Amino acid sequence: MYPEKLEKFLMKVQKPGRYTGGELNSIVKDKGSVGISYAFCFPDTYEIGMSHLGMKIIYGLVNSREDARCERVFAPDVDMEEIMRENGIELYALESGEPVKDFDIIGFTMQYELSYTNLLNMLDLAGLPVRSADRHALTPIVVAGGTCVCNFEPMADFVDLTLLGDGEEVTMELIDLLKEYKAKGAGKEEFLRAASRIPGVYVPSLYDVSYNGDGTVKAIEPKDGAPEKVVKRNVADLDKMYSPESFVVPFLETVFDRTTVEIFRGCIRGCRFCQAGFINRPLREKSPAEVERQCRAICNATGYDEISLCSLSTSDYRGLEELLTSMLPWANENQINVALPSLRADNFPKELMEQLNTVRRSGLTFAPEAGTQRLRDVINKNITEKEVLSTCAQAFEGGWTAVKLYFMIGLPTETPEDIAGIAALAQAVVEEYYHCDNKPKGKGVNVSISLASFVPKPFTPFQWEAQDRPETLIEKQAFLMENVKSRKITVSRHVPRTSFLEGVFARGDRRLCDVIETAWRNGCKFDSWEEHLKFDTWMQSFEKCGIDPYFYTARKRDFDEILPYDHMDFGVTKEFLKRENKRAHDGLTTPSCREKCSGCGAAKLNGGVCNELRQAMV
Amino acid sequence: MNFVRLWYKKSGLAVYTSHLDMNRCFTRAVRRAGIPLWYTEGFNPHPYLTFLLPLPLGTAGEREPVDIRTLEDISPEEIKARLNAVLPGGVEIVDVTEAKDKANAVESALYEIKAEFNSSEDAAEFALKAESIVKTGVLEAEKRSKKGIKTVNLCEFILDFDARADENTAVLTAVLATGTQNNLAANLLEETLEKAAGVEPEKCSLTRKTIYKADRAVFE
Numbered sequence: 001m002y003p004e005k006l007e008k009f010l011m012k013v014q015k016p017g018r019y020t021g022g023e024l025n026s027i028v029k030d031k032g033s034v035g036i037s038y039a040f041c042f043p044d045t046y047e048i049g050m051s052h053l054g055m056k057i058i059y060g061l062v063n064s065r066e067d068a069r070c071e072r073v074f075a076p077d078v079d080m081e082e083i084m085r086e087n088g089i090e091l092y093a094l095e096s097g098e099p100v101k102d103f104d105i106i107g108f109t110m111q112y113e114l115s116y117t118n119l120l121n122m123l124d125l126a127g128l129p130v131r132s133a134d135r136h137a138l139t140p141i142v143v144a145g146g147t148c149v150c151n152f153e154p155m156a157d158f159v160d161l162t163l164l165g166d167g168e169e170v171t172m173e174l175i176d177l178l179k180e181y182k183a184k185g186a187g188k189e190e191f192l193r194a195a196s197r198i199p200g201v202y203v204p205s206l207y208d209v210s211y212n213g214d215g216t217v218k219a220i221e222p223k224d225g226a227p228e229k230v231v232k233r234n235v236a237d238l239d240k241m242y243s244p245e246s247f248v249v250p251f252l253e254t255v256f257d258r259t260t261v262e263i264f265r266g267c268i269r270g271c272r273f274c275q276a277g278f279i280n281r282p283l284r285e286k287s288p289a290e291v292e293r294q295c296r297a298i299c300n301a302t303g304y305d306e307i308s309l310c311s312l313s314t315s316d317y318r319g320l321e322e323l324l325t326s327m328l329p330w331a332n333e334n335q336i337n338v339a340l341p342s343l344r345a346d347n348f349p350k351e352l353m354e355q356l357n358t359v360r361r362s363g364l365t366f367a368p369e370a371g372t373q374r375l376r377d378v379i380n381k382n383i384t385e386k387e388v389l390s391t392c393a394q395a396f397e398g399g400w401t402a403v404k405l406y407f408m409i410g411l412p413t414e415t416p417e418d419i420a421g422i423a424a425l426a427q428a429v430v431e432e433y434y435h436c437d438n439k440p441k442g443k444g445v446n447v448s449i450s451l452a453s454f455v456p457k458p459f460t461p462f463q464w465e466a467q468d469r470p471e472t473l474i475e476k477q478a479f480l481m482e483n484v485k486s487r488k489i490t491v492s493r494h495v496p497r498t499s500f501l502e503g504v505f506a507r508g509d510r511r512l513c514d515v516i517e518t519a520w521r522n523g524c525k526f527d528s529w530e531e532h533l534k535f536d537t538w539m540q541s542f543e544k545c546g547i548d549p550y551f552y553t554a555r556k557r558d559f560d561e562i563l564p565y566d567h568m569d570f571g572v573t574k575e576f577l578k579r580e581n582k583r584a585h586d587g588l589t590t591p592s593c594r595e596k597c598s599g600c601g602a603a604k605l606n607g608g609v610c611n612e613l614r615q616a617m618v
Numbered sequence: 619m620n621f622v623r624l625w626y627k628k629s630g631l632a633v634y635t636s637h638l639d640m641n642r643c644f645t646r647a648v649r650r651a652g653i654p655l656w657y658t659e660g661f662n663p664h665p666y667l668t669f670l671l672p673l674p675l676g677t678a679g680e681r682e683p684v685d686i687r688t689l690e691d692i693s694p695e696e697i698k699a700r701l702n703a704v705l706p707g708g709v710e711i712v713d714v715t716e717a718k719d720k721a722n723a724v725e726s727a728l729y730e731i732k733a734e735f736n737s738s739e740d741a742a743e744f745a746l747k748a749e750s751i752v753k754t755g756v757l758e759a760e761k762r763s764k765k766g767i768k769t770v771n772l773c774e775f776i777l778d779f780d781a782r783a784d785e786n787t788a789v790l791t792a793v794l795a796t797g798t799q800n801n802l803a804a805n806l807l808e809e810t811l812e813k814a815a816g817v818e819p820e821k822c823s824l825t826r827k828t829i830y831k832a833d834r835a836v837f838e
Binding site: 001007008010011015016017020021022023024249251252253257299300301302303304305334335 | 630631632634635636638639642643645646647648649650657663665675676704705706707708805820821822
C-alpha cells in the first residue's frame, strides 16, 4: 500500500503498478504486533529488483518469523522521484506504505558497483543522512549484503555494517541481536560492537585504515575488539536451509518473470576472471528431489509457466539428468517451460536437449569468453573450440538457429590475435551451421557476439592485474568489428565507461566514499543505465576530491601490496590466488574441484564439494 | 472444448494494472486455479484467453468480459469459486456465463467519473461547467491512434451525459462510444474536461459500469 498523499500522482508516472504494492502473495503484517521490522531495499527499479532471487529468499525467511516483518523497497524511477521530492513524500515500503526511516533494519542487496549512488539516493529519499556517522539512533541500522560487500570500502562511510557471504543465517542472528539491544535501550555504538562479534558481520567504523605516501594501503587496524579478519558465512547444507515456496507475483512484467530455483551455490570451475566462482566456494548442491519439490510448489503458488534453474554453471549439477528426467514430463504436461541458463558447452547430453525442446524453445547461449585456446587457458576457461562447435552442431540438428556467444576483451596477456579469434570462432559457428546436414529447412543462422570488458575483481587471481583504459577498449572493439565479415554475426558491445567506473569501485578503498557522495550530490544515480550515466560529473567528482581513478584501474599491483579488502576472508587464500595468477601467466590451466583439489582454502568453510572429496578419500 | 465468458470486477490497487498485465494476471490465475485451458497450436503455444474490451490503465470496471476455452466441462459456479480463491486483491470474478454476444456487438458503455475537490463549491462549479461544455457539442482533443495524432471532437462520441455535484465530488455519468469502430476512453474525456474547465481535482476515479450493444441493450 502506498501513502495516501501519493494517490493523486499515481496516474502521472510511468507504470504506476511499481509503486502500489498489493501483489499476489505479498505478506502484509500488522505493524504493531511484531518486534523487528526489516526494509529490504533493492538499489534499482522494481522490474529489476523483483527478479532478484536473494530478495525472495530473505523476504520469505524474515517473514517466517513471528517477531519480525520484511517489506520490499525499490528505487523509484526518475519521474516518480521528482514527484516524491516536490511533494515531500518519503521513500516508503510497499507492503505497509510506512516510511523506510521508521524501520529497524534497512537492508540493501548490492550486486553491482554502479548501483552505489542509488543506495545514497534511497537513504536521502527516506529522509535519512547518508553517512553512518550522522545517524545517531540505534535504529534504523543500515546494512548491506550481496556480491559487492566482498570489498565495500568505497561505501564504508555510508552503511553501518555489511553481511558477508550467504545471508540466511546471519540475517536471523542480526535480527535476534537487534531485538535484544532494542529491548534494553542500548545505543548504536554498543550494538555495532556486539554485532561485530557475529561471524560474517563487518562493521567498517571499527577499522582504521592508513595509507602510504604512494597511495597504497599501509595498514588496516581493528579496534574495540572487532575481528582482524571477517570470515564470510557459508550455508553448509542447502537442503536444510530455508528456500521460498511462494513468490510475490508482480502485476507488471519484470525482467525475469518466472519461477527461479537455485540448484547449487558456488562453482567448481575456477575461471580466473570470475569473482562469483571464488567468493562462493565451496560448491554446495541441493538434492534433485528438493529442487523439484520447490519448483512444483512455486509454480502452484504463482501460476508461472516458466522455471529457471539457477546456478553458476548448470551442467555441473550432478543431479541434472535425474532432475530433468523426473520433472520434464510434469512440466510438459502443464505447459511449463524449463530454462537452463549458464550451460557449459562441453558436457550437455543430447537426449536432454531434445527433452527440453518439447515445450518452448529458448535461445542457446555459450560463454567461451576468449577467442583463442591460448587465452582460454590463461583465464582457465576450459572449453575447446571443438567442444563449442560440436555442441552447436548438436543444437542445430535439434532445430536451433540462433546462438549467443559471450566474450570479454581486455583480459590479461591479450593480443590482437586473441581478439581476431573471437570473430573467427563466431565464423566457425556460422560455417558449422551450413555444414550441418539436418539443419532446419529454409532458415539462416544467427550468431550474436556479446562483448563485455574485463574488470579485475577482488578475490580472483586477476585482482592484481591492470585494467585496460576505456580508449584502449574502444580500439579493441573497433578491431573486432573489422574482423567480423559475415552478416550472420551481430556484435553487441558494452560501454567501456561503465566498466571503467565498475573497475574503480571494485578494487577501491575508503577514500572513494567522498567521490561517491560528491557525484551523487551532483546528480549521479542509476549509473548502470546508459541514459542516466553522467560520466563527466563522475570525472569532475574525482578531480574535486583529488583522486586519480586510474590509480585503481590502470595500475598493476605487487603481490605484497596490502589490498583495501585484506581484512575480508572469503575462504580462498591469497597464497592460492597468487599461485593461480602465476599459472595464468604461464598459460597453465587448473582442474576443477571435482577433478583435483587445488587447495584454495575454502575447505575450512565446511560443506559441499570439499566434503565430497574428503569422503572419497576415506 | 468449452467456450466460457468470465465477468470480472477490477477495483482498488488493480486499477493501476495495464491491459497487457491483466492478461498475464489472468493466465497465471487460471493456472493456479487448476482450470485446464485449451492451448493454441502454433509455433509458440499459448492459452486461449481473450479480453473483449481493453480497460485503460487507471479505469475501474464493474463487469468486464474475458473469454476462455477450457478443456474440461467445469460448472460456472466452480470456475468462479476456484478463480476467486487465487486472484489477487482488486480482481474478482462476479459471474461466469456462456458467450452470448460477439465481441464486435459492443457499441457503447456507461461510465462514471468521480472528481473530488476540496470544497463543494469547486465540485458544483466543475459539474456545471462540464455540463455546459458538453452541451455546446464541441470539445476538441488530440487522440492518438495507429495512424498518428489527430484532433477529434469528443462530443461526437458522447451518447449521453449527466453531471451533478455530491458534496465535494463532481459525479459525471456518461455513455460513450466503445468498441473497435468508435471509442472514447473515459480518462481522455475527463482530462479534456478538466483542461477546458480549468480545474484540477484532488482525486479522480473512473469506472466502466455497463457495456452495451445496439439500442442500449446490455452486452451479454
